[in-house]
Amino acid sequence: MIETKGYAAQAPAAELAPWTFERREVGPHDVQFDILFCGVCHSDLHQIRDEWFPGIFPMVPGHEIVGRVIKVGDHVKKFKVGDLAGTGCMVDSCQECENCKKDLEQYCLEGSTQTYNGLERDGKTPTYGGYSNTIVVREEFVLHISEKLNLAAVAPLLCAGITTYSPLRHWKVGKGHKLAVLGLGGLGHMGVKFGVAFGAEVTVLSTSPKKEADAMKLGAHHFVVTTDEAQVKAAKVTFDFILDTVSAEHDFNMYLSLLRTDGTLICVGVPPKPAEIAAFSLLGGRKSIGGSGIGGIAETQEMLDFCAEHDIVSDIEIIDIKDIQTAYDRMQKGDVRYRFVIDLATL
Ligand code: NAP
Ligand code: ZN
Secondary structure, rough: OEEEEEEEEEOOOOEEEEEEEHHHHHHEEEEEEEEEEEEEEEEHHHOOOOOOOOOOOOOOOOOOEEEEEEEEEOOOOOOOOEEEEOOOOEEEEEOOOOOHOOOOOHHOOOOEOOOOOOOOOOOEEEOOOEEEEEEEEEHHEEEOOOOOOHHHHHHHHOOOOHHHHHHHHHOOOOOOEEEEEEEOOOOHHHHHHHHHHOEEEEEEOOOOOOHHHHHOOOOOEEEEEEOOHHHHHHOOOOEEEEEEEEOOOOOOOHHHHEEEEEEEEEOOOOOOOOOOOOHHHOOOOOEEEEEEOOOOHHHHHHHHHHHHOOOOOOEEEEEHHHHHHHHHHHHHHOOOOOOOEHHHHHH
């Protein structure tokens, strides 16, 4: 076994602290890479706090992982020692069901294996995430990372990037569309960058007036403060799509009223509590609500290649791992500009 250093929560809502654990030896189809940077996703906070479902503890969070390959199994074809590598929210799936065969491993009918707070395919070995110094992942779930981009700023693409890229591609959002991105945090700021890159007219819907200048720098065309009634009123019946990245309870009916006829609200944010949605909010204007979870491995590689080609990375604040609690507190308050990334050299 490989002795691994990490930061873990020992129980729900516990503060993260140093913890040593074991990873499996590198098998014939595995890649081991040393982790250089790991992004901090709001999902980490939801899961440490057991906000979605009872978690597996000790929990080592982190699913925006980049680093350099240090060992490969005998049958590994796509990676060699020294390559850059990345892993996102999943590390395995059945590879056989109809969804896996369609490159939709995230919707594996047997359940994909989450990078942390999950169980390996044996159904009993817990998985541990990227707030750690090294990781072993089967080759199919390791992504190639371009040497061209700032590596720390690439890390968030592995979750925030693909989670916003995938639905915008699925719903073919682009030229001629008015897209609103709801919530300007880790996911939201990537949604703005992709929406702009795909040619849509992008509006940020935010509770934070002080983020307006940043939104414009990110390429957004308009900014609506959602706590300002007059601004919300002026934005009624405007958008073809709303990409909802909000992590907390919010009024879906109010946001649905901002859609045009046949508009779609795309849920990617995962508030802990279910929302109340009035049928009237949907039938007036034949509106739809959809949802999307991360993206498949092939699409994640496509997104990484797209980012390398178009020079797209995340806007980040690099942190020391000992400051993770402060980062969580700031994220909880919406004070994130626009992704915290842990420098694992500080572990
Ligand atoms: P984040 O960086 O904390 O950003 C969330 C943003 O939502 C905040 O910055 C804030 O933006 C806005 N917000 C927060 N509370 C709000 C409220 N009560 N009402 C309205 N807006 C509010 O979080 P993230 O990492 O981007 O993650 C966002 C959500 O997506 C989380 O629930 C996460 O678990 C989920 N997620 C889903 C997937 C998936 O596969 N679907 C993948 C990753 C993450 P403003 O200041 O602009 O209002
Ligand atoms: Zn995430």
